[in-house]
Amino acid sequence: MGHIEDRWFKTVPGVAGQKPIRTRTDRCGKGDRYRVRYIAPDGRERSKSFPDRAKRAAEEFLAGVESDKIRGTYVDPSAGKQPFDQFAEQWLRSHPLDESTRPTVRSRVRNHLIPYFGGRGIGAIRPSTVRDWDREMIAKKLANNTRVVLFAHLSGILTSAVDDGLIAKNPCSAKSVKAPTSTLPEIVPWPFEVVAAVRDGVPLRYRPVVDLGAGCGLRQGEIFGVSPHDFDFGTEWLTVRRQVKRVGSQLVFGLPKNDKERRVPLPGRVAAAIRRHLDTFRTVPVTLPWEDPVHGKAVTVPLLFVTQRGSAVRQQVAANQIWHPALKAAGVEVCRVNGMHALRHLYASALLDAGENIKALAEWLGHADPAFTLRVYAHLMPESPKRARRAVDALLSGLPGSHGPETAPDHV
Structure with missing residues (x-):
């Protein structure tokens, strides 16, 4: 147990058996009066000083320390x-x-x-x-x-x-601290005609980039990290295993965002575009470090898309040589909202319009939390109230007494 030391007064034994006497010390009236001394959980003695007329505060501090030690929540004030x-x-x-x-x-x-x-x-x-x-x-x-x-x-x-x-x-x-909240811009998906025009402007060797973005919802780094081995044409699935990303000035392979592989349904038209690409262009094995350019293990992957020199595609190269020229050819403004990410928005809007559920969409987009997917794309679900009314009407139509005047049987 700790104790409180009064550094202004000390108690000395009385003379000839008399009662102990409190006397002033040399520190009386100078500096803090009370010093709390206690043994911390690490076995070392700690202390904290309090001024005159603050004995109650010293007692409360000592009580708090002893309580924290018992609960295992003690924190050294000096730390x-x-x-x-x-x-x-x-x-x-x-x-x-x-x-x-x-x-x-x-x-x-x-x-x-x-x-x-x-x-x-x-x-x-x-x-x-x-x-x-x-x-x-x-x-x-x-x-x-x-x-x-x-x-x-x-x-x-x-x-x-x-x-x-x-x-x-x-x-x-703390309850009094209000964390800032993000504001998500309202996404306006491209019309199909714009996607088709942009696709036509992409060089032939990179044209399936548009199919993978709009048809499978892949991010740009994931598209340029795709290998032919990732496609299962028989079961119609694409496994997103890696992405190409930049660390400092170097390219590396790494897991998709949120550090998790995922499987995405492979539409027939996308599969056909990939097959045509494989018949026309050879895949090139590319070796890059995994995650860390200095300490990462070198990994070799045959990539679907590479540069003319047979290297992995950098983000800036993709923008300057593939994407921006295609936007200009299609008459689309070159700006942030019209980046390759716009293809993912088209993918999400198409699935929501078809009635796909948010949980499945979040999984296929590679979002860690379906709630995030809902926040981003909720405004793209304008038909939800109509679908809800139709579903409930269909459910209740079979209940006794649920027929309205227009369905009531004729009685003669």
């Missing part, structure tokens, strides 16, 4: 003195991030978190500190979606501080 910037840099080095996104995360943390929280101790960051930081981000006119990502990084850093025993709670999780 929270570690500067935020030091811990954030440590988090950037050790946190399990996709290597292709690590530079972007590092840039965000260094540009928007470290300048604000700087050298202040982790334990000094309160919910009010987080609220003030977010207000400053709003004042800088940062987009909502940017604030959402930055808040997630900040919360991740502080959660790691909790796990490391530096702080007891993550201030980002």
Whole structure:
């Protein structure tokens, strides 16, 4: 058990058996009066000082320490003195991030978190500190979606501080802290005529890129990571096993987004386009590191689409030599919303219009959470109320007494 030491007074034995006497010490009236001393779970003695007239606060602190030790939630108060910037840099080095996104995360943390929280101790960051930081981000006119990502990084850093025993709670999780919410733009899928025109403008050796995007919902990196071995023409399935992505200045193979392979239904027209492509163009084995350009194991995959030199297709090459010329030829504006990702939106809109359920669509798109799919594409389901009315009417039509005047039998 700990105890509270009064450093202004001490008790000395009385003379000749008299009662003990309280006397002033040399520190009386100087500095903090009360010192709480206790043994931490690691076996080392810790202490915390309190001023005069704060004995009750000292007692409450000691009671809290002993309670936390019993519950296993004790946190050394001095541990929270570690500067935020030091811990954030440590988090950037050790946190399990996709290597292709690590530079972007590092840039965000260094540009928007470290300048604000700087050298202040982790334990000094309160919910009010987080609220003030977010207000400053709003004042800088940062987009909502940017604030959402930055808040997630900040919360991740502080959660790691909790796990490391530096702080007891993550201030980002406090009830008084309102996390920013993302705003999703309303997606307007391309008409079929636009897709056909863009496809006609794509060089022949890359034309099935459009089929895989619009017909199977693949992302750009997944399209350029497809191998003929990924197609099962007999059972009509395509297994999305990898993507080509950039880490720093190098290309690598890696798992699809969310680190998970998936199977996608293979439509007959897409299968036919792939078969024609295989009859016309040879596949080329390409060797790239897996995930990490320095330490990743070299993997060789015969790719469906390669450059004229037989190498994997870079994102910038795909934009400048394949996609942008096709957009211009079709009279479509070259802009972010008209990137190759627009093909995925067409795929999603077609399946929803056909009545496919959100869970299946999320799985085929490679989304980690069907709720995200619903948030992105809910506005593309305008017929849902009509379908609901028809379904309920059909269900209730068989119940006794459910016939209206138009279906009531004639009685003579």
